[in-house]
Amino acid sequence: MLRQGLPMYFNTRLRPTLPMKQFASVTRLTQRWNSASMSHIRCMSSALNAKGQPELKDPSLIKIAGFIDNEYIHATNDGKTFPVFDPAQGTEIANFPEMGVKEAEQAIQSAKRALTEWRQTTAKERGTILRDWYNLMRENEEDLAKIITWENGKTLSEAIGEVRYSASFLEWFSEEAKRLYGEFIPSPIKTQRIITIRQPIGVVGIITPWNFPSAMITRKFGAALAAGCTAVAKPASETPFSALALAELGMRAGLPKGVINIVTTHSNTKDVGKYLCESHDVAGISFTGSTNVGKHLLKQSADTVKKMSLELGGNAPFIVFGDADIDKAVEGAIAAKFRSSGQTCICVNRLYVHSSIKEEFSKRLQDKVKKFQVGSGFDKQTTHGPLINKGAVEKVRSHVEDAIKHGATVVAGGDSGATTNGYFYPPTVLIDMKNNMRIASEETFGPVAAIFEFETEEEVLKAANNTRLGLAGYFFSRDISRCWRVAEKLEVGMVGVNTGTISSEVFPFGGIKESGMGREGGRQGLDEYTQYKTINMGI
Ligand SMILES: NC(=O)c1ccc[n+]([C@@H]2O[C@H](COP(=O)([O-])OP(=O)(O)OC[C@H]3O[C@@H](n4cnc5c(N)ncnc54)[C@H](O)[C@@H]3O)[C@@H](O)[C@H]2O)c1
Numbered sequence: 134m135l136r137q138g139l140p141m142y143f144n145t146r147l148r149p150t151l152p153m154k155q156f157a158s159v160t161r162l163t164q165r166w167n168s169a170s171m172s173h174i175r176c177m178s179s180a181l182n183a184k185g186q187p188e189l190k191d192p193s194l195i196k197i198a199g200f201i202d203n204e205y206i207h208a209t210n211d212g213k214t215f216p217v218f219d220p221a222q223g224t225e226i227a228n229f230p231e232m233g234v235k236e237a238e239q240a241i242q243s244a245k246r247a248l249t250e251w252r253q254t255t256a257k258e259r260g261t262i263l264r265d266w267y268n269l270m271r272e273n274e275e276d277l278a279k280i281i282t283w284e285n286g287k288t289l290s291e292a293i294g295e296v297r298y299s300a301s302f303l304e305w306f307s308e309e310a311k312r313l314y315g316e317f318i319p320s321p322i323k324t325q326r327i328i329t330i331r332q333p334i335g336v337v338g339i340i341t342p343w344n345f346p347s348a349m350i351t352r353k354f355g356a357a358l359a360a361g362c363t364a365v366a367k368p369a370s371e372t373p374f375s376a377l378a379l380a381e382l383g384m385r386a387g388l389p390k391g392v393i394n395i396v397t398t399h400s401n402t403k404d405v406g407k408y409l410c411e412s413h414d415v416a417g418i419s420f421t422g423s424t425n426v427g428k429h430l431l432k433q434s435a436d437t438v439k440k441m442s443l444e445l446g447g448n449a450p451f452i453v454f455g456d457a458d459i460d461k462a463v464e465g466a467i468a469a470k471f472r473s474s475g476q477t478c479i480c481v482n483r484l485y486v487h488s489s490i491k492e493e494f495s496k497r498l499q500d501k502v503k504k505f506q507v508g509s510g511f512d513k514q515t516t517h518g519p520l521i522n523k524g525a526v527e528k529v530r531s532h533v534e535d536a537i538k539h540g541a542t543v544v545a546g547g548d549s550g551a552t553t554n555g556y557f558y559p560p561t562v563l564i565d566m567k568n569n570m571r572i573a574s575e576e577t578f579g580p581v582a583a584i585f586e587f588e589t590e591e592e593v594l595k596a597a598n599n600t601r602l603g604l605a606g607y608f609f610s611r612d613i614s615r616c617w618r619v620a621e622k623l624e625v626g627m628v629g630v631n632t633g634t635i636s637s638e639v640f641p642f643g644g645i646k647e648s649g650m651g652r653e654g655g656r657q658g659l660d661e662y663t664q665y666k667t668i669n670m671g672i
């Protein structure tokens with residue numbers, strides 16, 4: 134059962150929604166916090182089989198390899214590999230081939246060869262393959278979800294949600310492929326007729342983060358392939374399994390050789406990134422990740438004047454006005470703040486609550502947060518999984534310590550000082566936040582709800598917009614005039630009004646300012662992978 138009104142992929146119930154019986158058989162003990170008492174409870178699961186892998190209906194979806202020309206590359210010539218870790222246990226789970234510039238070039242050439250025929254296919258033909266790929270994802274969604282939980286740590290219910298979200302991009306673009314319309318433009322000259330057509334840009338380089346190991350890839354593959362482009366993808370080295378499972382299903386759906394290629398790398402990431410940016414055979418780069426890396430890729434791509442799509446970091450404000458429905462605002466804050474343990478680009482970073490309701494709001498929020506169960510994503514009791522790695526935990530800890538040092542008060546969670554093998558940080562609520570604290574200006578990317586108090590609409594808009602980032606923003610109010618006013622004045626690419634869940638395949642997702650350029654999803658998603666050609670015909 135889903136909570137009413139929320140799509141499955143944004144389910145934030147305190148209990149997972151999957152038919153969990155099928156996962157319960159594979160659980161065993163590990164550690165968990167109870168964030169109310171901050172004590173340890175040794176009652177968690179790992180869900181792995183004797184090979185240390187999740188038990189899948191189709192184990193062949195687990196590939197430890199790169200993927201070029203529809204072939205798995207299990208090892209590079211020099212035999213170098215990089216490790217992948219299970220964030221819930223801190224243990225190494227696989228060693229992937231450390232590919233480099235040589236393999237990146239092979240992948241680019243494979244994509245270039247494939248482009249010749251792929252761009253000539255009809256939209257219907259491309260749409261059919263994308264649709265079959267979507268169907269295969271849905272048929273294998275439990276397996277794909279287990280792979281996500283294994284490598285990323287998010288709960289199985291969140292992972293199922295991600296698989297459905299991820300598949301929805303293939304479905305959406307299988308349909309949008311057919312709507313790549315051109316235009317007829319009335320000519321000012323009697324003897325001429327003008328039309329525009331839209332053509333694929335060519336081979337695209339795709340670089341994706343670990344926080345949505347599946348959805349950030351299909352959001353790009355779906356649009357690129359629908360437009361007639363071919364692709365070379367470099368998934369995050371923390372989470373390569375999902376990308377390879379997608380490639381396997383894509384091949385089964387009928388993707389011809391070379392249409393998608395996957396380069397796995399960790400130590401050579403910078404070199405591979407630079408190579409993709411500087412290659413004359415790559416027409417565009419689509420990147421999702423941090424603002425700093427995005428800026429770097431933009432600079433590197435300048436000399437070859439590439440088409441760039443950059444989905445970068447956020448610092449989302451969440452404003453609760455005095456006239457808001459407090460229960461709905463708390464529910465929205467939980468969805469927008471604690472999804473994926475706070476590790477999404479559109480997660481709330483700063484909660485601004487009007488002084489007249491701040492006590493009530495923070496009390497209701499902390500009561501809910503104290504009920505969260507932190508632990509392995511495979512455990513059916515877990516509501517919030519681990520962070521991706523040690524560095525992420527340290528960043529969150531340093532943000533909380535900085536806030537406390539400058540006068541913030543912890544009212545839920547906080548660091549217990551407990552040690553675990555996995556990368557956990559307890560969901561935390563801070564009040565008495567001030568603008569001189571790091572959280573006010575830096576993306577925390579973790580499970581910390583930081584509450585600032587405000588008095589006037591003008592003051593809160595100024596504070597909310599006082600950042601170089603502008604991805605998402607949220608606010609709650611029952612005043613319709615204010616809703617329009619604030620939605621228009623927030624300097625962000627996406628606004629949630631009286632809701633904490635905004636993502637969807639059907640609308641343009643993206644940011645302004647240093648949160649990026651371009652849009653993914655929606656009909657606009659195809660713009661990143663197509664260019665207009667104007668044909669002026671004398672008659
Ligand atoms: N706007 C969005 O849609 C969106 C979505 C998800 C994540 N994000 C942002 O991503 C960040 C978290 O993800 P992250 O830590 O994986 O980001 P990151 O920028 O460190 O890494 C993202 C990807 O870039 C690769 N990379 C890193 N350095 C590179 C380089 N020099 N050249 C080429 N590739 C390089 C990584 O290996 C990974 O594949 C957050 O800031 C988050 O807000 C944004």
Ligand SMILES: O=CCCC(=O)O
Nearest residue numbers: 344476477478479636
């Ligand atoms: O983390 C960024 C992507 C999140 C989403 O698509 O909802």
